[in-house]
Structure formats: structure tokens, C-alpha cells
Amino acid sequence: MKKFxxxxxxxxxxxxFVMTTYVANRNCGYxxxxxxxxETAKRLRKF
Numbered sequence: 606m607k608k609f610x611x612x613x614x615x616x617x618x619x620x621x622f623v624m625t626t627y628v629a630n631r632n633c634g635y636x637x638x639x640x641x642x643x644e645t646a647k648r649l650r651k652f
Contacts, residue, residue, distance in 0.1 A: 625649060 629649045
């Protein structure tokens with residue numbers, strides 16, 4: 606596992622950053638539930 610993280614850790618971190626940015630900029634697909642965003646994720650919003 607250490608070799609995997611050493612080799613592909615930057616890819617995993619980049620994917621996590623991109624997904625967090627994507628989720629911060631879209632609404633929930635369900636009608637009754639919109640989870641609270643952490644304050645650190647709100648900094649990634651584009652509007």
C-alpha cells in the first residue's frame with residue numbers, strides 16, 4: 606500500500622480536490638435533503 610500511495614498519491618489527491626470542487630458547486634439531487642458543506646469546502650465555490 607505504501608508503494609501505491611507513493612506512486613499514485615498525487616493522482617488520488619487531485620481527484621479528491623476535483624470532486625470536492627464539483628460537489629461544492631452543485632445542488633443535491635434529492636428534494637428533502639441538502640447536507641451542510643464544511644466551511645473549507647465553501648471556499649471552493651465559484652459564485
